[in-house]
Amino acid sequence: MSEIAYREIARAESPRGEVVLRERRTEGASTVVELRVNGVFVMDTVETTSERALATVALAQVTDPAHVLVGGLGLGFTLREVLDDQRVQKVTCVELEESLVGWMRDGTLAHGPAILADQRVELVTADVAQVLTEAGADTFDLVLLDVDNGPDYLVHDTNGSLYQTPLLALAARATRQVLVVWSAAESNALHQAMTEATGNCTAHSYDITLNERAETYWLYVSRTGR
Structure with a gap:
């Protein structure tokens, strides 16, 4: 299984908690951007x-x-x-x-x-x-x-x-x-x-x-x- 690497793009705090954008990279695959709120995966740019x-x-x-x-x-x-x-x-x-x-x-x-x-x-x-x-x-x-x-x-x-x-x-x-x-x-x-x-x-x-x-x-x- 290919190793997955992550890179944080942006982070913000709001009254509702933490909002994070990060890149997800897998060898041989295109880079994906994902959105997480308070540590919970919300959505990404590969499965829309x-x-x-x-x-x-x-x-x-x-x-x-x-x-x-x-x-x-x-x-x-x-x-x-x-x-x-x-x-x-x-x-x-x-x-x-x-x-x-x-x-x-x-x-x-x-x-x-x-x-x-x-x-x-x-x-x-x-x-x-x-x-x-x-x-x-x-x-x-x-x-x-x-x-x-x-x-x-x-x-x-x-x-x-x-x-x-x-x-x-x-x-x-x-x-x-x-x-x-x-x-x-x-x-x-x-x-x-x-x-x-x-x-x-x-x-x-x-x-x-x-x-x-x-x-x-x-x-x-x-x-x-x-």
């Missing part, structure tokens, strides 16, 4: 199926996704996939961690400046729960939430409310067409909460290989009926 699927599955449900909200910037792959859809006129991307926003802007994440150069992007540094609470009715055509790992594998306990009926109902109020929530595992509780908030919910599963492990991720899709 999950982030892209969040966008493609959601966009396929919507006839006119003029204004899209992406909750969670991550490494930018969901945002980039949304921007690839020429029907989209504006994307509001909300990210709580200032460090991630800065690394995307200044090129620490090499692909970041090109993504943010798209004039349709509005990048907001804020809590997506607050943005959804303050948004008016039908502000967005499509809302995509990928803020944590889902209700059963939270990186930050304070994100638990994002998967509960009251906040999901506020998200639904702000969404004219479709609300989609990503989860690292199947969650009957999330399915029920979205059904209570919107009156309907459909679960979509998809398989990926992550660090040589087979994983199944989930998207929960609700139509807001407007």
Whole structure:
């Protein structure tokens, strides 16, 4: 087995803990950038199926996704996939961690400046729960939430409310067409909460290989009926 070498690219502290970018190098393979939060692996640049699927599955449900909200910037792959859809006129991307926003802007994440150069992007540094609470009715055509790992594998306990009926109902109020929530595992509780908030919910599963492990991720899709 080839030896893996790591090199830290950037590190920041926030009220929620430590955010780290690091390179992962394997002999004979390309360099991979990975994101870790409080020591927990979040995502990397080699397996982006999950982030892209969040966008493609959601966009396929919507006839006119003029204004899209992406909750969670991550490494930018969901945002980039949304921007690839020429029907989209504006994307509001909300990210709580200032460090991630800065690394995307200044090129620490090499692909970041090109993504943010798209004039349709509005990048907001804020809590997506607050943005959804303050948004008016039908502000967005499509809302995509990928803020944590889902209700059963939270990186930050304070994100638990994002998967509960009251906040999901506020998200639904702000969404004219479709609300989609990503989860690292199947969650009957999330399915029920979205059904209570919107009156309907459909679960979509998809398989990926992550660090040589087979994983199944989930998207929960609700139509807001407007």
